Amino acid sequence: MGIREENARLEDLDRRYLWHPFTQMKEWIEGTPLIISEGRDCFIKDTYGRWYIDGVSSLWVNIHGHRRREINDAIKEQLERIAHSTLLGLSNVPAVRLAERLADLLRSSFAACRGPIPDKVFYSDNGSTSVEVALKVSFQYWRHRGLEGRNAFLSLNNAYHGDTLGAVSVGGIGLFHSLFRPLLFRTYRAPSPYCYRCELGLEHPSCRMACLGRMEEILKEHSEEIAAVIVEPVIQAAGGMIVAPEGFLRGVRELCSSYDVLLIADEVATGFGRTGRMFASEHEGVAPDIICLSKGITGGYLPLAATVTTEEIYNAFLGGYGELKTFFHGHSYTGNQLGCAAALACLEIFHRDGTLQKLRPKIELLEAWLKELLELPHVGDVRNAGMMAGVELVSDKATKEPYPFEEKMGWRVALDVRKEGVFIRPLGDVVVIMPPLTISTENLKTMLEKIRRSIRRVTEG
Numbered sequence: 074m075g076i077r078e079e080n081a082r083l084e085d086l087d088r089r090y091l092w093h094p095f096t097q098m099k100e101w102i103e104g105t106p107l108i109i110s111e112g113r114d115c116f117i118k119d120t121y122g123r124w125y126i127d128g129v130s131s132l133w134v135n136i137h138g139h140r141r142r143e144i145n146d147a148i149k150e151q152l153e154r155i156a157h158s159t160l161l162g163l164s165n166v167p168a169v170r171l172a173e174r175l176a177d178l179l180r181s182s183f184a185a186c187r188g189p190i191p192d193k194v195f196y197s198d199n200g201s202t203s204v205e206v207a208l209k210v211s212f213q214y215w216r217h218r219g220l221e222g223r224n225a226f227l228s229l230n231n232a233y234h235g236d237t238l239g240a241v242s243v244g245g246i247g248l249f250h251s252l253f254r255p256l257l258f259r260t261y262r263a264p265s266p267y268c269y270r271c272e273l274g275l276e277h278p279s280c281r282m283a284c285l286g287r288m289e290e291i292l293k294e295h296s297e298e299i300a301a302v303i304v305e306p307v308i309q310a311a312g313g314m315i316v317a318p319e320g321f322l323r324g325v326r327e328l329c330s331s332y333d334v335l336l337i338a339d340e341v342a343t344g345f346g347r348t349g350r351m352f353a354s355e356h357e358g359v360a361p362d363i364i365c366l367s368k369g370i371t372g373g374y375l376p377l378a379a380t381v382t383t384e385e386i387y388n389a390f391l392g393g394y395g396e397l398k399t400f401f402h403g404h405s406y407t408g409n410q411l412g413c414a415a416a417l418a419c420l421e422i423f424h425r426d427g428t429l430q431k432l433r434p435k436i437e438l439l440e441a442w443l444k445e446l447l448e449l450p451h452v453g454d455v456r457n458a459g460m461m462a463g464v465e466l467v468s469d470k471a472t473k474e475p476y477p478f479e480e481k482m483g484w485r486v487a488l489d490v491r492k493e494g495v496f497i498r499p500l501g502d503v504v505v506i507m508p509p510l511t512i513s514t515e516n517l518k519t520m521l522e523k524i525r526r527s528i529r530r531v532t533e534g
């Protein structure tokens with residue numbers, strides 16, 4: 074079979090058998106799927122041999138590039154020993170080593186913060202499950218403290234914490250979440266710190282972060298029902314790369330401390346260097362009570378997640394067997410050896426290569442490009458936290474009028490730039506840019522230039 078026939082067969086099988094996530098399959102099966110066969114550095118290659126810059130790090134997971142020798146080797150080495158054994162009633166070598174490594178990393182990252190630092194590691198498989206664990210742990214923690222009324226959570230509008238039902242309950246994106254409302258538990262919602270489209274109709278900084286004031290009103294009235302506040306620190310990613318004003322996260326931390334509710338930092342997207350620091354919460358010197366980690370933890374190689382809690386929370390679960398204080402939660406692949414080995418190699422590269430130190434000039438380049446882009450007639454807002462960036466396209470810049478939903482402007486830009494060898498995936502009309510941290514300055518420049526040209530072609534004709 075020639076390459077064309079082989080590819081046509083794969084495409085046909087994809088249309089026939091695969092159901093893709095977050096995808097309108099009617100549209101998908103009418104098109105031609107892009108099928109990836111290989112990757113190297115910050116590039117991915119399709120079955121026709123065309124290379125693309127991986128502009129969204131394979132959905133925000135890849136950190137050190139594809140086919141990184143050190144991570145490949147670590148997985149192969151682990152594979153020669155064992156691929157998986159359970160963490161229920163057993164332990165394993167890489168899971169223990171990684172737990173120590175994560176605890177050390179959190180201790181050093183949050184050394185300057187007041188209060189306890191999370192260092193008890195509970196593994197699961199993906200970002201959503203790390204959030205489920207955080208929610209269930211918080212809920213159960215208060216039960217063990219004898220406070221049975223803490224059955225609700227507080228989250229932000231525009232929040233995204235994953236797609237399992239607990240994570241959807243604390244989600245705040247109508248398009249993804251409102252349909253499931255009848256299945257969800259009670260969650261209080263505070264305004265999103267989305268200054269470009271402020272829900273309260275105010276302007277920063279004269280608003281003096283009135284959104285925090287709203288959060289305080291909820292806490293004042295309901296703190297005795299609230300187990301935890303959950304936030305994406307610094308940037309609400311899937312909500313549209315919404316960057317909170319400086320001081321917002323610190324304000325949330327202060328409110329949680331004053332009203333005695335737990336703070337869960339969902340660093341699934343922001344963790345592992347994406348924002349320029351190892352964890353986004355570091356930017357504001359905030360140590361959460363619980364931190365959720367996934368995506369970049371394995372450098373984008375394997376599904377793994379960790380929910381890390383403070384010792385105080387962990388201790389509340391200790392007791393005699395009959396006291397029923399056990400955390401009855403776990404997954405088949407909890408603490409998987411291959412994933413933990415990949416994560417250890419990923420962290421070692423950060424340390425050895427000075428990945429974060431090398432990031433500064435690339436962030437500056439990205440920021441300068443974003444600033445220039447704001448001159449374009451249909452670019453309403455540009456936002457970034459380190460290497461996580463979003464460009465919000467609008468039909469009318471003066472009124473901030475969005476494009477009609479059906480016009481799919483973000484997608485049109487993504488499809489246009491794909492022809493130029495760049496793969497990106499938008500969030501509505503927000504063009505998302507989040508390449509692997511190790512992308513070279515040259516490749517970054519090339520990618521940004523191509524995206525700029527596509528934005529112009531699509532929005533200006």
Ligand SMILES: Cc1ncc(COP(=O)(O)O)c(C=O)c1O
Pocket residue numbers: 199200201202204233234235236305310311339340341342343367368
């Ligand atoms: C902040 C945040 N939390 C949780 C998740 C869910 O992670 P996963 O897709 O691995 O379940 C995501 C995914 O984008 C995320 O951005």
